[in-house]
Structures are given as C-alpha cells and as structure tokens.
Amino acid sequence: MSGVLRSEWTKLRTTSGTAWLLLGLVVATIGIGWLATAVTTCTHSDCFLDPTQLSLTGVQLGQIVVAVLAVMLFGNEYSTGLIRLTLAATPRRWTVLAAKALVLTGPVLLAAGVAVAGSVVAGRQYQSVPFRLTPVLGTVIYLALIALFSLGLAAIVRSAAVAIGIVLGLCYAYPLLAAATGDPAWVRRLLQIGPTTAGQNIMSTVDPETLAHAPWNGLGVLALWTAGTLLTAAVLLHRRDA
Amino acid sequence: MRAEWTKLRTVPAWALALPAAAVIIVLFGLFPGMQGSCGKPGSATECKPTTGPDGVEVRDSFAFAYRTLDGDGSITVRVAALTGELTDGPGLVPWAKAGLMVKDTTEPGSSYAAVMVTGARGVRMQHDFVHDKAGRKTPLAWLRLTRAGGTIMGEESADGTQWTVVNRVQLPDLGRSVVAGLFVTSPQHAEEDSNTFGVKGARGGPSQATAEFADLAVTGAWQGTQWTKQHIGGPGNGPGQGDPAGGQPGSQELTLTGSGDIAPAVTGAAGVGTSITTTLIGTFAGLIVVVVVGVLFASGEYRRGLIRTTLAAQPRRGRVLAAKAAVAGAAGFVAGLVAGAIVVYAGREVLQSNGVFIPAVPVATELRLIAGTGAMLGLTAVLGLALGMLLRRSATAITAAVVAVILPYLLAMTVLPTAAADWALRVTPAAAFAIQQSAVEYAQVANVYTPVDGYMPLSPWAGLAVLVAWTAVALSGAYYRLVRADA
Numbered sequence: 001m002s003g004v005l006r007s008e009w010t011k012l013r014t015t016s017g018t019a020w021l022l023l024g025l026v027v028a029t030i031g032i033g034w035l036a037t038a039v040t041t042c043t044h045s046d047c048f049l050d051p052t053q054l055s056l057t058g059v060q061l062g063q064i065v066v067a068v069l070a071v072m073l074f075g076n077e078y079s080t081g082l083i084r085l086t087l088a089a090t091p092r093r094w095t096v097l098a099a100k101a102l103v104l105t106g107p108v109l110l111a112a113g114v115a116v117a118g119s120v121v122a123g124r125q126y127q128s129v130p131f132r133l134t135p136v137l138g139t140v141i142y143l144a145l146i147a148l149f150s151l152g153l154a155a156i157v158r159s160a161a162v163a164i165g166i167v168l169g170l171c172y173a174y175p176l177l178a179a180a181t182g183d184p185a186w187v188r189r190l191l192q193i194g195p196t197t198a199g200q201n202i203m204s205t206v207d208p209e210t211l212a213h214a215p216w217n218g219l220g221v222l223a224l225w226t227a228g229t230l231l232t233a234a235v236l237l238h239r240r241d242a
Numbered sequence: 243m244r245a246e247w248t249k250l251r252t253v254p255a256w257a258l259a260l261p262a263a264a265v266i267i268v269l270f271g272l273f274p275g276m277q278g279s280c281g282k283p284g285s286a287t288e289c290k291p292t293t294g295p296d297g298v299e300v301r302d303s304f305a306f307a308y309r310t311l312d313g314d315g316s317i318t319v320r321v322a323a324l325t326g327e328l329t330d331g332p333g334l335v336p337w338a339k340a341g342l343m344v345k346d347t348t349e350p351g352s353s354y355a356a357v358m359v360t361g362a363r364g365v366r367m368q369h370d371f372v373h374d375k376a377g378r379k380t381p382l383a384w385l386r387l388t389r390a391g392g393t394i395m396g397e398e399s400a401d402g403t404q405w406t407v408v409n410r411v412q413l414p415d416l417g418r419s420v421v422a423g424l425f426v427t428s429p430q431h432a433e434e435d436s437n438t439f440g441v442k443g444a445r446g447g448p449s450q451a452t453a454e455f456a457d458l459a460v461t462g463a464w465q466g467t468q469w470t471k472q473h474i475g476g477p478g479n480g481p482g483q484g485d486p487a488g489g490q491p492g493s494q495e496l497t498l499t500g501s502g503d504i505a506p507a508v509t510g511a512a513g514v515g516t517s518i519t520t521t522l523i524g525t526f527a528g529l530i531v532v533v534v535v536g537v538l539f540a541s542g543e544y545r546r547g548l549i550r551t552t553l554a555a556q557p558r559r560g561r562v563l564a565a566k567a568a569v570a571g572a573a574g575f576v577a578g579l580v581a582g583a584i585v586v587y588a589g590r591e592v593l594q595s596n597g598v599f600i601p602a603v604p605v606a607t608e609l610r611l612i613a614g615t616g617a618m619l620g621l622t623a624v625l626g627l628a629l630g631m632l633l634r635r636s637a638t639a640i641t642a643a644v645v646a647v648i649l650p651y652l653l654a655m656t657v658l659p660t661a662a663a664d665w666a667l668r669v670t671p672a673a674a675f676a677i678q679q680s681a682v683e684y685a686q687v688a689n690v691y692t693p694v695d696g697y698m699p700l701s702p703w704a705g706l707a708v709l710v711a712w713t714a715v716a717l718s719g720a721y722y723r724l725v726r727a728d729a
Contacts, residue, residue: 039662161537164640168530175656180520
C-alpha cells in the first residue's frame with residue numbers, strides 16, 4: 001500500500017496543475033468571501049444576516065476548483081491511457097482508488113484549512129464573524145468530501161470532462177430548482193437531499209430550526225453521497241475493463 | 243463541414259448527449275414541485291384574475307362611491323387628506339391611489355379612466371390598467387374628470403381655479419351610460435427583504451388607504467343624488483378592512499377607505515402566479531451538457547491527435563474552426579429549440595393542471611422564449627468549443643465555460659444582493675438568460691422587480707447580445723491560438 005501511495009503522491013505532486021489549483025482554491029475562497037463581507041450592509045434590523053456564512057461565500061467557487069482537481073486525478077489517467085499501466089502495477093484495484101483518495105484528501109484539507117480560516121479572518125474586517133469551531137472545521141471537511149465525491153464520479157464515468165459536468169450539474173440543480181419551486185415542502189425536500197445544499201448547512205450559525213438540516217446532519221447527507229459514489233466506483237473499477 | 247458533422251454524429255456519447263440535453267430541460271420544466279395557486283397548494287385551485295379590456299390580466303379592486311352618468315358631464319373634487327394603514331401600523335404605500343374615475347360598469351375589469359393623487363408618485367392619470375401618465379409631483383390636489391363621448395379629460399389644480407390638463411384619453415369600449423365617482427385603493431405593500439447575501443425574500447403585506455374628499459361638485463347628465471358605496475372586486479384585503487365608510491351621502495364631503503389595486507397583474511413578490519419562464523428552469527442543465535459536448539468536440543481532436551489529420555486535410559485553419567463552430571452551434575440550437583418548444587407548451591399544461599396561474603403571453607413572446615433557448619444552447623456550445631480549442635484541456639475548459647455562464651446566474655438567483663445580481667446578469671455571459679424573460683415590468687405597479695422574480699436587468703435581445711460578444715471573443719482567441727500555435 002505504501003508503494004501505491006507513494007506513486008499516487010508523485011503523480012499528484014508532479015502534475016503541473018495541482019499547485020495552481022490548490023492556490024486557486026485559497027485565493028478564490030478568501031477573495032470572494034472578502035468581497036461579499038465588504039459590500040454587504042444590513043439595512044433592516046431584522047435582516048437574516050449570518051456573518052459566518054457570509055464570510056464563507058467564496059466556498060461556492062472554491063468547491064468547483066476542488067472538484068476540478070479531483071476529477072483530473074482520475075480522469076486524466078483514462079484520457080492518456082496511463083490507467084492501464086497503473087492497474088497492471090497494482091492488480092488489487094481498490095487500493096488504487098483508496099490511495100488516490102488518501103493523497104487527494106491531505107493537500108485538500110490543508111489548502112481548505114487555509115482558505116476557510118483566511119475567509120473568516122478576512123471577513124472580520126467588515127462583519128462581526130465569531131471564531132467558532134463547527135463552521136470552520138465543518139467547511140474544511142465539506143470541501144474534502146466534495147473532492148472525494150468528484151473523485152468517485154470521475155472513476156465511475158472514466159472521463160474528467162463528463163465528471164466535471166455532472167459535479168457542476170449536481171452543484172447547481174438543487175439550489176436552482178429550489179429557487180424556482182413554489183411549494184415550500186418541495187423546496188425543503190430539495191435542499192435536504194442536494195449534496196451541496198445539505199452540506200452547506202454546516203456553514204450556518206443561525207437558528208437550526210430555519211435550516212433544512214441541523215449542521216452536522218447536513219454534512220452527513222453529503223458524506224452519504226460521497227460514500228455511495230466511492231463504493232460504486234470501487235465496485236465498477238473492480239468489475240470493468242479499464 | 244460535412245466532415246465535422248460526421249465527427250459529431252458518430253461519437254455515440256455526443257450523439258446521445260444532445261437529445262439528452264433536451265430531455266433534461268423538459269424534465270426539469272415538468273418538475274412536480276412547481277405548484278400552488280395564489281399561495282394555496284393543491285390541484286384545480288387555479289385562481290384566474292380578472293381580464294381587462296385588452297385581454298391582459300388585471301387586478302381591479304377598490305372602494306368606489308359612484309353615481310350613474312348617462313351621457314356627458316364632469317366631476318370636481320379636492321383630495322383633502324390621504325392616509326394609510328399597513329399590517330404593522332400607520333403608513334402609506336407609494337402607489338396608494340385616491341381620486342376620480344369614470345368606468346364602463348361596476349364589473350371588475352371593465353374599461354375606465356381615472357385621475358388621482360398617489361401615496362408618493364404625485365398626480366397621475368391612468369386608464370385601462372396599463373396606461374399611466376404623470377402630472378405634478380404633489381401629494382394632494384384638486385382633481386377634475388370630464389367626459390365627452392368616448393373622450394375623458396383629467397385635470398388637476400393646486401387651488402381650484404387654475405387648471406392643468408394631465409391627459410386626454412379615448413375609451414372606445416365605453417357605453418353611453420357609465421358609472422363615475424370617487425375611488426380609493428391601496429396595493430400590497432412589497433419591498434425586498436434584505437440588501438445582503440444569504441436568504442432572500444420579500445416582505446410586506448396588505449395595506450389600506452383612507453381619503454378625505456371635499457368640495458365635491460358635478461355638472462352634466464348625472465342620475466340621482468345619492469352616492470352608492472361599494473368595494474369593487476370583492477372585499478379589500480387591508481389590515482382592518484371594513485366597508486367603505488364615512489361622510490353623509492349627498493353632501494360635499496366624503497371619506498372613503500379602500501384596499502386593492504387597479505393595475506395589470508404581475509408575477510413576483512406582490513403578484514400572483516408564476517411566469518411561463520419558470521418552465522425553462524432546466525436550461526442550465528442543458529447548457530452544462532452542451533458545454534461538455536462543445537469542449538470535447540474541440541479537445542477530442544487534440545487528445546487523439548486527430549487534429550493533425552484534420553489540419554492536413556484542410557490547411558486553412560480558420561475554415562476548420564468555422565466549420566466546427568457552425569456544426570456545434572447548429573446542433574445546440576436544434577436541441578434547445580425542441581426542448582423549448584416542448585417545455586413551454588407542455589409545461590404550461592402541467593402547471594395549470596397543478597393549479598398555478600400563468601399570465602398569458604403573446605405568441606411572439608412564446609416564440610422568443612423557444613428560439614431564445616435554442617440560441618442560448620447553440621451559442622454556449624460554440625463558447626465551449628472555443629474554450630476547448632483555446633485551453634485544450636477539457637476539464638479546465640468546461641469549468642471555465644460553466645463558471646462563466648451558469649455560476650453568475652445561480653448566485654444571482656440565490657445569494658447575491660439585487661444590485662450585485664443585476665451587475666452579474668449584465669456583464670457576464672449569463673446575461674443571455676434575459677432572452678427567457680416573459681414577465682412584463684410596469685412602472686406603475688409596486689412589485690419587487692428582481693432577477694429571482696423573473697425580471698432581468700437587460701432587455702431580452704441585449705442580454706443575448708452579451709453572450710454573442712463573449713462567444714465572439716472566445717472564438718477569436720481560439721482562432722489566434724489555432725493559427726499561431728502548433729497543433
């Protein structure tokens with residue numbers, strides 16, 4: 001396993017895009033969050049302003065950068081045919097998936113930690129963002145789960161392009177449908193099952209009664225999506241020809 | 243060009259993806275959650291608003307003190323006071339109206355002309371629901387309405403001696419015998435909930451207004467001497483709504499309390515129903531699919547090295563790019579056109595059977611929605627193709643295209659404050675979503691006109707032009723790289 005890990009780490013480390021994408025994650029997340037906190041003013045005394053969530057607005061873009069990084073890790077092996085070599089070297093195929101997941105999680109957790117902490121610090125310049133562990137820690141985990149989810153999808157569809165299309169579609173479908181739907185019961189249902197809409201409850205620090213899920217339950221829904229995707233990927237990787 | 247068409251047609255995944263894009267748009271459009279009728283969920287409860295003289299749906303609800311005018315005549319009054327009541331205390335909404343009206347019958351939706359003072363919009367002369375002309379910006383005034391045949395003239399005065407004409411209008415539907423008199427109404431109070439990122443919504447509620455009229459005088463063929471008081475269009479929806487009250491019948495002074503609105507029906511926070519644009523919500527998913535196909539159509543050539551064969555067969559590289567763009571654009575256009583046509587017509591059926599009121603739109607608007615959806619998909623496919631040629635990396639190109647076209651739209655619809663949302667939908671390729679707007683914005687109707695309610699900042703064709711411009715920029719970049727760089 002350590003050999004597989006080392007080979008996957010080398011692949012990730014030496015791909016020219018990786019460092020840029022991780023840097024992009026940090027810059028995009030902090031930048032958009034800073035902008036959002038800077039331009040927002042609360043004119044009504046009772047406006048539903050959640051400073052923590054506001055300072056984390058950049059995650060909307062940051063998660064896409066994470067997804068690109070994750071789908072390229074698997075998708076590019078298929079587009080170059082490298083996957084055949086990888087699987088020949090490691091006949092126990094699920095270890096390849098596990099190794100990829102592990103080497104992806106480390107750098108993503110690190111960069112996401114910087115991005116989320118930076119967003120909160122940047123947000124404190126304009127809004128009274130409290131230092132709270134749950135949203136910060138939870139959002140870092142959220143980004144890691146998005147990365148693993150994208151990785152699993154790329155392994156299932158065997159193409160970076162199609163995988164990123166599906167990830168983006170899932171990111172957007174639930175909030176857009178919820179915005180267009182009139183029926184409150186359906187809105188709640190949509191927000192509860194969408195991987196991003198459910199997971200993003202973790203960023204919220206307002207009254208949990210108004211949320212679709214309690215923060216950690218919401219993250220649990222995303223974790224279920226991720227686990228299901230990775231499991232399917234493992235089974236398909238084992239069964240199919242590469 | 244035929245070679246490019248064959249390439250697109252014969253890759254099974256791509257050939258399947260384009261119809262799939264159409265199917266996805268249709269499925270999203272027929273999604274079961276979009277229901278509810280004037281806030282009431284459930285089927286077969288569709289509420290149909292009154293229809294005005296031009297067939298446009300209207301709201302026609304106000305307190306009226308009237309007499310029959312059998313022929314020509316005029317009526318003069320001084321609006322001495324106009325006060326209002328909101329759900330949470332006293333307050334006057336900007337479009338509270340009080341003044342004089344000549345109306346065909348007391349039936350809601352019948353032809354009318356009225357001169358009025360308003361809460362904060364000065365003196366106005368309005369007729370047949372959609373027409374509005376401003377007079378002086380003064381809160382209170384003397385008003386006079388004169389009827390001569392089918393012509394109604396509205397005048398205003400500061401002192402009751404010097405009169406200025408606000409407007410002269412023709413009401414062709416007016417019978418010889420009409421009802422005329424004093425009216426008061428006060429529309430739903432609506433304002434946007436917050437100026438922030440995060441949860442968006444509208445706040446507000448019903449309101450009512452009370453006007454004190456004085457120095458009432460009539461000349462001409464008026465019948466009877468008593469003013470009949472009635473709340474036209476059912477009881478009002480004001481906070482403490484009672485009957486129109488006050489004043490001695492037959493005297494020169496009269497107090498009237500009313501609630502409602504005399505205006506075209508709008509969709510959105512202060513309106514009823516949902517616009518037909520809602521059925522096109524799935525467009526974003528179709529756009530993602532055509533972006534993926536467009537990018538792969540370009541980057542696939544590089545991945546397989548096919549580009550070298552292509553360019554050897556057609557050394558004039560610009561023509562290769564043009565042919566690819568034409569094929570991708572046409573394929574996307576057809577997919578969008580078919581999906582749009584199905585979803586606009588079938589979606590309306592589904593929504594109506596769910597009890598959702600959908601304002602009627604002209605055929606030209608329907609055709610614009612359908613063709614516009616096709617144009618959006620076609621242009622976005624070309625944008626994806628151009629970015630694929632430019633960046634040559636499929637995942638990066640797809641992300642760039644989707645982030646440019648759809649992310650601003652999503653953010654505008656969910657978390658951005660209105661000012662920022664308007665800018666996002668002006669300058670980014672997402673401006674093209676304006677081509678799908680079907681709701682009509684009326685300056686004289688208080689409503690929350692924001693993107694999330696279906697009111698885009700740009701006009702439909704201007705919005706599409708923004709996407710055309712971005713696609714042209716991307717194509718020039720792709721051309722430059724194709725001609726200058728090695729394949």
